[in-house]
Amino acid sequence: MRAFLLSRLSQSLALLVIVSIIGFTILSIMPGGPSSQYGLDPGMSQADIERIKEQLGLNRPLWIQYLDWAWRLVQGDWGRSFRDGTPVLTVIGRHLFATLLLMGTSTAIATAIGTWIGIRGATHRYSLFDYLATVGAMVALSIPTFWFGLVGIYFFSLRLGWLPAGNMYTIGDGSVLNYLHHLILPSIVLSLVHVAVWSRYMRTATLDVISQDFVKTARAKGLSERRVLMKHVVGNALLPMITLAGMQLPTILTGALVTETVFTWPGMGRLFLDSLGYSDYPVVMGLLMFSAILVLLGNLIADIVIAVVDPRIRLA
Amino acid sequence: MSQEPTVFNPLMPHIEVDDAVHFSVFDALVRMDPQGVLQPNLAAEVPSQKNGGISEDGLQWRVRLRDNVRWHDGIPFTAEDVKFTLELITNPKFRAWRTAGHSLVHDIQVVSPTEITWRMKEAFAPYLSFLAETFIVPKHILEKEADPNTAAFNQAPIGTGAFKWSKRIAGDHLELIANPSYAGEGPYVERLIFKYIPDMTVLYTQFKSGAVDLVDQSYITADHYEEARKLPGKQVSLEHSPSIESIYLNLGRPQFKDPAVRQALYAAIDRKAVIDTVYYGVVTSTETFMPQSSFYYNPNLPAQQFNLNRAREILDKAGWKSGADGIRAKDGVRLSFTNSTTSGNNLREQTQQFLQQTFAEIGVEMKISNLPAAVMWGEFWLKSQFDTAMVGVTYLIAADPDATNRLATSAIAAQGGRGSNTGQYSNPEVDSLLQQGARTFDQQERRKIYNRVQEIVRNDLPFLPLFQARNVIGRKEKLTGFTVNTNTRTASWNAAGLRWAS
Numbered sequence: 001m002r003a004f005l006l007s008r009l010s011q012s013l014a015l016l017v018i019v020s021i022i023g024f025t026i027l028s029i030m031p032g033g034p035s036s037q038y039g040l041d042p043g044m045s046q047a048d049i050e051r052i053k054e055q056l057g058l059n060r061p062l063w064i065q066y067l068d069w070a071w072r073l074v075q076g077d078w079g080r081s082f083r084d085g086t087p088v089l090t091v092i093g094r095h096l097f098a099t100l101l102l103m104g105t106s107t108a109i110a111t112a113i114g115t116w117i118g119i120r121g122a123t124h125r126y127s128l129f130d131y132l133a134t135v136g137a138m139v140a141l142s143i144p145t146f147w148f149g150l151v152g153i154y155f156f157s158l159r160l161g162w163l164p165a166g167n168m169y170t171i172g173d174g175s176v177l178n179y180l181h182h183l184i185l186p187s188i189v190l191s192l193v194h195v196a197v198w199s200r201y202m203r204t205a206t207l208d209v210i211s212q213d214f215v216k217t218a219r220a221k222g223l224s225e226r227r228v229l230m231k232h233v234v235g236n237a238l239l240p241m242i243t244l245a246g247m248q249l250p251t252i253l254t255g256a257l258v259t260e261t262v263f264t265w266p267g268m269g270r271l272f273l274d275s276l277g278y279s280d281y282p283v284v285m286g287l288l289m290f291s292a293i294l295v296l297l298g299n300l301i302a303d304i305v306i307a308v309v310d311p312r313i314r315l316a
Numbered sequence: 317m318s319q320e321p322t323v324f325n326p327l328m329p330h331i332e333v334d335d336a337v338h339f340s341v342f343d344a345l346v347r348m349d350p351q352g353v354l355q356p357n358l359a360a361e362v363p364s365q366k367n368g369g370i371s372e373d374g375l376q377w378r379v380r381l382r383d384n385v386r387w388h389d390g391i392p393f394t395a396e397d398v399k400f401t402l403e404l405i406t407n408p409k410f411r412a413w414r415t416a417g418h419s420l421v422h423d424i425q426v427v428s429p430t431e432i433t434w435r436m437k438e439a440f441a442p443y444l445s446f447l448a449e450t451f452i453v454p455k456h457i458l459e460k461e462a463d464p465n466t467a468a469f470n471q472a473p474i475g476t477g478a479f480k481w482s483k484r485i486a487g488d489h490l491e492l493i494a495n496p497s498y499a500g501e502g503p504y505v506e507r508l509i510f511k512y513i514p515d516m517t518v519l520y521t522q523f524k525s526g527a528v529d530l531v532d533q534s535y536i537t538a539d540h541y542e543e544a545r546k547l548p549g550k551q552v553s554l555e556h557s558p559s560i561e562s563i564y565l566n567l568g569r570p571q572f573k574d575p576a577v578r579q580a581l582y583a584a585i586d587r588k589a590v591i592d593t594v595y596y597g598v599v600t601s602t603e604t605f606m607p608q609s610s611f612y613y614n615p616n617l618p619a620q621q622f623n624l625n626r627a628r629e630i631l632d633k634a635g636w637k638s639g640a641d642g643i644r645a646k647d648g649v650r651l652s653f654t655n656s657t658t659s660g661n662n663l664r665e666q667t668q669q670f671l672q673q674t675f676a677e678i679g680v681e682m683k684i685s686n687l688p689a690a691v692m693w694g695e696f697w698l699k700s701q702f703d704t705a706m707v708g709v710t711y712l713i714a715a716d717p718d719a720t721n722r723l724a725t726s727a728i729a730a731q732g733g734r735g736s737n738t739g740q741y742s743n744p745e746v747d748s749l750l751q752q753g754a755r756t757f758d759q760q761e762r763r764k765i766y767n768r769v770q771e772i773v774r775n776d777l778p779f780l781p782l783f784q785a786r787n788v789i790g791r792k793e794k795l796t797g798f799t800v801n802t803n804t805r806t807a808s809w810n811a812a813g814l815r816w817a818s
Contacts, residue, residue, distance in 0.1 A: 030691075031696065033690070037331060037690075038329060038331075041414075043721075044329075044413070044414060045416060045721060045727075046698060046736065047734045048413075080466060081322075083322045083323065084470065085470055085471075094485075094487065157525070158525070167488070168488065171491070261514055261515055264512075264514065264515070264518055266485065266487030266512075267487070270514065279690055
């Protein structure tokens with residue numbers, strides 16, 4: 001276990017370095033750069049723009065900029081936003097809660113419903129429910145999220161007036177109920193796709209297990225159908241889902257770009273898009289590293305959890 | 317607002333939406349009113365040669381300040397704060413926004429808490445207008461900071477303005493509260509909330525549903541104007557923006573050196589169709605770079621006529637002959653060029669197609685090659701690497717008529733100049749008029765000079781004016797005290813005057 005952890009950690013570190021080099025290079029060779037937003041400002045002369053570039057250290061050779069950035073990162077200094085001078089971790093921290101709230105809720109909804117649909121689809125294969133679930137999943141997967149979002153806003157906010165058209169809460173009203181009210185529409189819209197994916201995987205995983213010999217044995221022993229399902233089928237079917245969950249974990253924190261834009265949700269996805277637009281390199285790099293770390297961590301956790309719950313797998 | 321205000325130190329590089337916050341939290345020495353006339357703000361009177369605030373040679377300045385002004389933390393505002401502000405801008409360690417004009421100031425003397433003097437290295441009349449966009453920051457807070465670029469003040473500013481900083485929820489909104497001891501008029505509303513709504517359609521929807529009281533930057537889109545006008549309980553109006561949309565010609569390219577080509581292209585633009593069909597009649601046609609709300613606007617310039625036959629005649633006469641491919645050429649130069657603008661801007665892309673068609677009819681080939689904003693307005697634009705660009709340009713700095721930065725030969729960055737003359741326009745007469753204008757303090761004198769500049773530029777056609785932009789500004793009917801000021805960059809320039817009608 002220890003050897004496994006060590007080798008995985010060193011692999012992860014190497015991956016992080018590669019990701020950071022690629023990210024840094026791509027950002028820097030992108031034409032434009034942080035000063036281009038002032039290109040149309042009547043009062044900013046070329047000299048002003050050059051001066052600002054110099055002050056931000058953008059006139060140094062790329063590899064020096066990278067090493068400087070990387071060395072600070074190793075020391076725990078993630079840099080400061082070009083836009084407002086706030087430390088990058090503070091910027092990320094300010095947007096983390098919004099994303100966590102939205103993604104956490106929708107993932108919880110999606111996992112619960114997806115699991116149920118998947119199992120029921122598998123146990124009642126080729127039933128009307130199974131067909132409907134299959135078609136529904138295909139529809140949910142093929143229609144873009146922003147369309148669902150806009151249709152949702154049109155019906156529930158503009159036509160019916162039941163739900164707010166966006167925002168995380170009403171300014172001036174920070175009550176839990178108010179947050180929940182605002183959370184309903186975006187989290188349901190986001191869950192749609194996740195439910196579709198999750199239920200398809202769950203159905204396949206359950207079908208795999210259901211035809212296994214040990215399930216037949218369990219039935220032959222005279223166990224009730226319910227007991228067979230809960231104890232022998234579902235438990236085993238969930239195993240492959242752990243890997244899927246590990247891969248989904250990072251998205252809970254890195255956010256949903258489209259949904260956050262449609263619902264004016266002040267989360268990480270919006271932050272990434274905005275920072276990219278302003279060529280705010282320190283924040284973009286910070287977000288990139290943050291999500292890279294989460295992806296690696298998510299996979300690592302999934303591997304460990306599988307090894308713990310499934311005695312057939314040995315980590316070496 | 318469709319962009320998020322993030323820069324709250326008004327002296328650091330920022331964009332238009334940040335101005336809305338600066339105007340509410342801070343004061344400048346003077347303020348530009350909607351008629352383009354300077355009014356005192358922190359200054360007791362606007363310095364001029366008449367009242368002795370500015371010496372005859374324009375080199376010695378004296379500003380008297382208002383008494384009894386206090387910072388939001390209760391400390392009195394004095395001439396020391398003005399001195400500190402002007403010195404901070406030129407501090408090489410400080411990441412300052414605009415330095416034009418400020419770099420001429422030296423020998424700043426605090427005569428008394430309410431009087432300050434300085435000397436200028438050369439007479440520079442536009443500096444008075446620049447002061448209207450130079451917000452004064454508190455010395456007692458910033459002098460303690462080791463690095464003014466990262467001061468805590470930059471995220472929780474303290475000013476003398478009508479509103480005090482309250483809090484900011486990043487990515488969502490920021491909140492200001494009324495300053496009851498404000499030295500000027502107002503404020504009449506308790507709280508000011510600047511809400512960030514990135515999507516323009518969502519912004520409009522929230523205005524429609526009543527969640528937004530006033531739509532600021534980037535306002536309501538032209539295609540929603542007709543519908544917005546009819547919304548009950550809402551006041552929606554068209555207001556001039558200082559931005560002039562034009563086809564910028566890169567005069568460094570051989571195709572555009574011949575004035576006949578520029579005249580022919582101008583005559584081949586069906587401007588009415590562009591304005592009425594593409595822009596829903598929301599914008600207005602113009603012949604000059606000077607905004608129509610400016611005191612210096614010249615209304616007597618010849619109007620452009622869309623006339624393809626005349627365009628062809630001009631080119632024939634100048635010796636541009638059609639080649640085998642139908643494209644005109646002269647001395648080996650083909651009348652073919654690329655037009656670029658921000659990609660994804662629907663209205664501009666439609667306009668480009670209009671132009672492409674009518675230009676083709678006079679034997680001119682226009683290719684369209686659009687780029688993402690960050691690329692388009694980076695070096696490609698600043699260093700004159702384009703053939704032609706479709707662009708909305710604001711020529712004036714702080715509403716001062718001095719357009720040196722855009723029109724003077726010395727401002728061509730592609731030729732080593734220090735400015736934004738990206739079209740590489742160069743006319744010695746304009747250069748000398750601009751120099752004269754920058755040294756002249758009398759408004760009437762200046763009007764004559766800049767009217768002449770506009771005449772010459774209209775004749776030279778270094779860029780082909782399409783229209784002056786207008787913004788569709790929407791607000792709730794009950795929100796009164798609202799005035800538009802095209803001489804600022806924000807609809808929230810005077811939040812102190814806003815009030816709710818009962």
